[in-house]
Amino acid sequence: MIRPMLSFMREVTSKQPGKLARSFHRPEKGIFAKAHKDKIVFSVLSLMAFSCWFIPNSIAETNNLKMPQQAVAVAAAAPVAVQADATCADGSKTVFSCMTKRGKRIELCDAGATLKYSFGKPQSNPDIVVKVPRDAASTSQWAGIGRDESYSVDIPNGNTTYSVFWSLDHYSDKHAVEAGVNVVIKNKLAATVTCSENGMVNKLEGIDLKPSE
Numbered sequence: 001m002i003r004p005m006l007s008f009m010r011e012v013t014s015k016q017p018g019k020l021a022r023s024f025h026r027p028e029k030g031i032f033a034k035a036h037k038d039k040i041v042f043s044v045l046s047l048m049a050f051s052c053w054f055i056p057n058s059i060a061e062t063n064n065l066k067m068p069q070q071a072v073a074v075a076a077a078a079p080v081a082v083q084a085d086a087t088c089a090d091g092s093k094t095v096f097s098c099m100t101k102r103g104k105r106i107e108l109c110d111a112g113a114t115l116k117y118s119f120g121k122p123q124s125n126p127d128i129v130v131k132v133p134r135d136a137a138s139t140s141q142w143a144g145i146g147r148d149e150s151y152s153v154d155i156p157n158g159n160t161t162y163s164v165f166w167s168l169d170h171y172s173d174k175h176a177v178e179a180g181v182n183v184v185i186k187n188k189l190a191a192t193v194t195c196s197e198n199g200m201v202n203k204l205e206g207i208d209l210k211p212s213e
Contacts, residue, residue: 098195108164117155130157138212147171151204166202
């Protein structure tokens with residue numbers, strides 16, 4: 001952007017000095033002469049003021065010495081990714097934690113005698129909280145064979161079970177990971193909510209619970 005501006009400046013100041021000079025000595029008289037001179041002076045001063053602002057800022061931008069104000073505004077307005085930081089309280093351990101694509105947290109906490117499943121937006125009251133005795137929860141652990149390495153913990157709540165899961169496809173090129181929670185109502189899958197991999201905490205493997213049926 002600097003080169004077009006410099007070319008324009010050279011054209012005005014170098015190639016047409018005579019024209020500018022003649023403009024100040026045109027034969028108009030009276031108010032017409034004054035108006036013409038005022039117009040020329042205003043144009044030159046405007047061009048000089050624009051050059052003083054444009055060239056230094058453009059050079060600074062090119063050399064990464066100054067971030068444009070528009071970029072600052074965009075950066076300030078850009079959303080910040082929320083990490084699935086462990087929030088289990090009262091000395092309980094985070095067994096599983098992740099953020100969904102819609103900004104909600106799936107979390108499973110182990111307090112020893114009890115396990116707690118929660119689902120909802122961070123820093124607000126969860127939409128769902130289920131706390132059960134340890135002997136009411138169960139787990140499914142990978143047997144060490146097969147394409148999918150998978151682990152899950154089932155938290156019952158009446159006729160509904162929240163099955164927090166994590167699985168890895170060993171046969172895919174990218175070893176795709178899928179994790180989240182399956183909501184099972186009356187032994188039928190009602191919904192599956194999946195996680196974003198960023199900031200995921202997964203300690204489902206080896207958890208000491210009775211086997212799921």
